[in-house]
Amino acid sequence: MGPTFDAQRNEFSAYVLREEQTPFGLTLGNFKTFASSTPKGGIRGLWDADTDQIIFGAHQIAYRAGDDETLFPHQIVREFTFLPYAQIAEFEIGRDLHVTEAFFVPHGPKHDRVVSFVVDVTVHNASATAKTVRLFPWALLIGQRFYGEPEKEVCATVRGRFIRSFGEETGWVRWWGGSRAPDAVAVALREQTLLQGMMRGTLGTGEHLGEITPHLAEFSSRRIFGAFEYRLEIPPGGREPLRLAVVFHKDGDERSKPVLEQLLADDDALPATERYYAEKLGDARLLTPSPLINRGVVWAKCNMLRVIKEYPQGWGSTNSPPSDILVSRDTSWFVHGYDYLLPQFSRDAIELFNRFIEPSGQVVEYVRGVNGFSTFYDLNVNDDTPLHIIAILHHYNATLDDAWLRGVYPLVTKIADYMLTQRDANGLLFCTAAGEDMFGITSWRNIIPLYKLDGAVTEINAEAYFALEATARLAAIVDDRAAWEKYSAEASALRDAMLAKLFNADTSAFVLNYDTDGNYQDNFTADEVFPVLFEVAEPAVRRAILKRLMESDFTTPVGLRTISTADSWYFPSHGFGLLGGVWPDLTLWFAVALARNGAHHEAAHWLERVYETMEGGASRNTVPGQFGEWFDGGSLTNRGMYLSPWTGAKYLWAVAETVCGLDGYRTSGRPHIAPLLPADWTWTAAVRVHWGGRRHSYVIDAERKIVVGDMDFASADDPYQVYYAGRDVSDEVRTSPVEVGAVAFEDERGAVRIYVCNDRERPRDVVLDFREQIFRQRVDAGRMAEIRIGEPMLVDAMETRVRREAAAPV
CATH class of the missing domain: 2.70.98.40 (Glycoside hydrolase, family 65, N-terminal domain)
Structure with missing residues (x-):
């Protein structure tokens, strides 16, 4: 193969x-x-x-x-x-x-x-x-x-x-x-x-x-x-x-x-x-020194293009192809990836669920795309409600569409206010579930037969904390100072309540939940990733949690187990792998959490392992080029769908927001690059990625600590500087071998700068064809070379914005 x-x-x-x-x-x-x-x-x-x-x-x-x-x-x-x-x-x-x-x-x-x-x-x-x-x-x-x-x-x-x-x-x-x-x-x-x-x-x-x-x-x-x-x-x-x-x-x-x-x-x-x-795959071309990640990004986009559907009720992607069941939590995570590839789909998918929000402000669990039936499984709160607000924040940053935000903002505050009404005496969001399985689990792991997870759940409260913080950020954008103060204070109060009632100092970790009878479940599961991902935990605690999850009872060659093999609940396939199986989606949350907490090498490792598993073919029960759904925690073979609708979008998000430096939650009003590269990587790049209402291309030069792109108004984390190089002309470059990427910019005087990006598989002698000119360049494995035509200029993009035609509009 x-x-x-x-x-x-x-x-x-x-x-x-x-x-x-x-x-x-x-x-x-x-x-x-x-x-x-x-x-x-x-x-x-x-x-x-x-x-x-x-x-x-x-x-x-x-x-x-x-x-x-x-x-x-x-x-x-x-x-x-x-x-x-x-x-x-x-x-x-x-x-x-x-x-x-x-x-x-x-x-x-x-x-x-x-x-x-x-x-x-x-x-x-x-x-x-x-x-x-x-x-x-x-x-x-x-x-x-x-x-x-x-x-x-x-x-x-x-x-x-x-x-x-x-x-x-x-x-x-x-x-x-x-x-x-x-x-x-x-x-x-x-x-x-x-x-x-x-x-x-x-x-x-x-x-x-x-x-x-x-x-x-x-x-x-x-x-x-x-x-x-x-x-x-x-x-x-x-x-x-x-x-x-x-x-x-x-x-x-x-x-x-x-x-x-x-x-x-x-x-x-x-x-x-x-x-x-x-045409569609030409967008969001994310390039790295890892050939596995590069292939994973391409095929993630292919999967994403195949699963979007126009139903009678609107646009969406089902959780179980072929089907018309559109799940809110899945849609919110879809948005994180589609924002970089097809932001219009993100908008349409969000708007579909906006139409079906309960009068109270609760976000429903799913909508049937054909007849519009919706349900929330008789749960007063679960992850659907906070994740919807988080998705709106991410999508606003992808589009910087102020008019849309002002239109949807009253709905955001309505959802946030509903969450606040669902707190218990300890100030924590509290779910009262009457059933089991889907009717008794408030978590993402909501399809475990004869299982119940309700009460004050760490995962839900972590998401709710960040949803309130997101509401405050959106309030600031629309100049609602009173709401900014209110939701900022409520977010802080919820985080304080979590640290007081859900954090166990003896284990340096969070409990799973306490239930309606006040009983605590304090077994350590991979759901600990949520207070890390949404920054509830203190930095030292985040690192301790991630270190524990890196131990051999959780990690496998194909990804992260949902619970430890030493857990009394462990069974590698029961409940669709949610009690010890491996879900690629969980591994991708884990990878992003690792990258945001300084473990850049480990994050890239898991991005590679996720896609390496998908290329395994018959030995892993996966179809190369498609993302499998979930894996038996013992045999490490796919037991779910051959094309998981969830995972492609999460993979694109995970790569974009780690090694390619984007941050979907940052509300700076301009593209901001925060490179999270392994120490032995010298470059990454992105071509025609949708962000801030436009398409942008850039390269991250980790050796010189600079970002060069077609963004004329951008910023970056220290010690990086951002430079505007002109308009993107990358699509005019042809390379041989084809595995080598080229990112090219032309300044206002017609001078051109071409970055030749080689993965770490092998050194390559590269031939480039640009406007009928031929260039030859030897590029070492995992390195980036630069070709200049004329004397191209770089302009500091972090200064006050000077309006000029930059990236191609969306």
Whole structure:
């Protein structure tokens, strides 16, 4: 298995691997759908965001070369190429017959809301004689989840070169077919009848049906199958293509069949999808000396682009693809990453939850994206409420949109005031839960069966402290001095209460909680990261907590366990790994906490380990290029989703706010860089990262302690100085090898400064192409070199702002 990384053109990054090296294929999506590939190239789970329904079953292809036996997917061994926007499978079906299957979900302006997937098949005849190949695509024509019943009242009919399946109760329509006229088309109640025809070499025997009614489908548990037979005549050395596609729309034939016909004939469908990813991946290019982290950032962004959806209720990303369940805590953490890549999505996702806040000011647990149902699990307070305020602070800093802040500010104070009403006699936020599991856990670890965690919980109070501090900061921005004084004082009082009632001086750590009966749980868990992350603990205590979490009963090669192996509650997989398993999200919180407390080397170590695990493939039960959900604390293999919707955004946030020096909570009104680099790193860089309402690019030179960028009004932590170098022209530079990044600035006189950024994998002889000029530069491993064209100037960016055109506006 080999990864490739293109620093300048992230869309060209890839993984090439054999079938046995991955447990599953890619999950792809656009604004309205998801679809996934099995390791045998089958496409399954086509889903619709407007109905929250899987609306097409598994799609597979069998092949027959001449009079040879028909080869079914289980008889074919593939080599995969995973791309940001598509999955390529390559294999042979006979002597000198090479097949390529390109699976993608169409994206771009024309197809970004089309519920569809495409498989482009190309058969290459490498021999000196003509060949005949038959293809047999077949599929389950209705949608079915792993839970629940199949769709009811579906009629499937052969309509010329297509198969139409129609929901008589719903009006939903699917059209499926290919770019060529088939030799035969059939629908059937039993899959085996179709497979038998394929084994004989043809579906055209007249034994198959042309229509299946809902009444007939009752005899096969409402399962309906369809198949095509295509015949390709391939000349010597020639290639013959066939495009297969499915299009669904809930509003019937007029919104589905013409779209299928257009898609089948559209040679630009795949290039347009690639262009969409190229444009979006061009933003937030975070570069470091670590090749693992660099790849992790690219594929984190790919994951982020695949999971955002436009639901009837608005924009969001589900916690469990494919689904319309939009969770508030997850959305708040999504915002931390999307602010650097797609701040408009952050805005829209926040606004969706703003519409569903309870009249009291409580933030709900989740909203259904289709019908708008919402719930707070009968909990009076949990992490959703403070995290929403924290997300608003982060998003304001990403946009510096004062008008938006003034509009949302009354809601912020309403939420903050609600939190203050939920304090107990000790001044701590206190949850009274009547149930267990989701109805009894106020923490992020809220899906543990038969478990309860309520009362005064350290995690929730730490978040609430920082949410009150965030409210005070936002009050200062809108010039509400009384509110600033109020919420600053309330934040201090809550922190004091935590130190008095939740901190155990004997252990130099915080208790987990005290419950409704006044009982303390003082076992040390990884939730100790929250009073560190949100700066409740004193600096010495933070360091002691982090040191304890670095011990071997918590750490593993894949990340941080949720609780210690020595804890009496420890079980490596129970409760979705929340009592001893490993969650990458927790490890990323840990990495940020380490970096903010001086452990820069250790922070970078965990950023690398998180993504190294995702590249593990079959040995870790992960799909390279996708972030797995959670890992068994014993076997250290993924036990959750192959594409966790949460983790990509957190990874981008963690890299941006540690080694790339950004601080999403700082309200300075200008970009501020606080480099948190390991001692042996000499540079990091960011290209087209969204911040302060614009896109910015910069390099951090750790040796000279300077930051150079296109920010004409910026600041940095001591001892760094910030300099304005002109406009960003990085996208005009091409590098070879492609792993080497280039960050370039042009000043007002046309002089150019190019920073050549090499990772620590090896020294490289680099060729740069800039405006038809060729430059050659030897760059040592892990080092950054500088090329100057003319006499470029640097201007102190920390002085009073002089208005000039700098970074590209968002």
